[in-house]
Amino acid sequence: MFSDGGLPEDVYATCDTRYPYVATTYRVTSTGRPGAFPNVPWLLELQPRQFVEMGLDLAKEKKIRNGDMVEVSSARGKIEAVAVVTPRFRPFKVAGSRSTGGPPWCFGWFTPGVGDSANLLTPTAGDANTMIPETKAFMVNIKAKG
Numbered sequence: 001m002f003s004d005g006g007l008p009e010d011v012y013a014t015c016d017t018r019y020p021y022v023a024t025t026y027r028v029t030s031t032g033r034p035g036a037f038p039n040v041p042w043l044l045e046l047q048p049r050q051f052v053e054m055g056l057d058l059a060k061e062k063k064i065r066n067g068d069m070v071e072v073s074s075a076r077g078k079i080e081a082v083a084v085v086t087p088r089f090r091p092f093k094v095a096g097s098r099s100t101g102g103p104p105w106c107f108g109w110f111t112p113g114v115g116d117s118a119n120l121l122t123p124t125a126g127d128a129n130t131m132i133p134e135t136k137a138f139m140v141n142i143k144a145k146g
Helices: 041-046 056-062
Strands: 021-024 051-054 069-073 078-085 097-101 137-144
Touching (some): 056 097, 056 137
Antiparallel strands (some): 069 137
């Protein structure tokens, strides 16, 4: 299959100017595991929607405010998320690209209206011995919705 840009889904897109930011996925401490958050009502009450954290500099550049809906896209797909603008993510360069922060693994698959899984953005590459996917770092773009 091909993404809307015509690239094979498993292309890393490290040199594709459409995806200039490095994103990483992570777990949210309160979930315990990736699928728990959107399936446990009191956890969903704490964080009702998929989110993406980003640093103050990127938010300012993109004119994104805390709580805005954004679209995060990669060569493999796109998700909608709530922007969480935080000083926790300070910019640094990786091979000429800036880091952004990123979305957690906690959302998608079962509960309607909470947002899609960050796995829609990640590459299909993985460790050849264990078959564990490399879903920690990948190239994205981010833009405000609307």
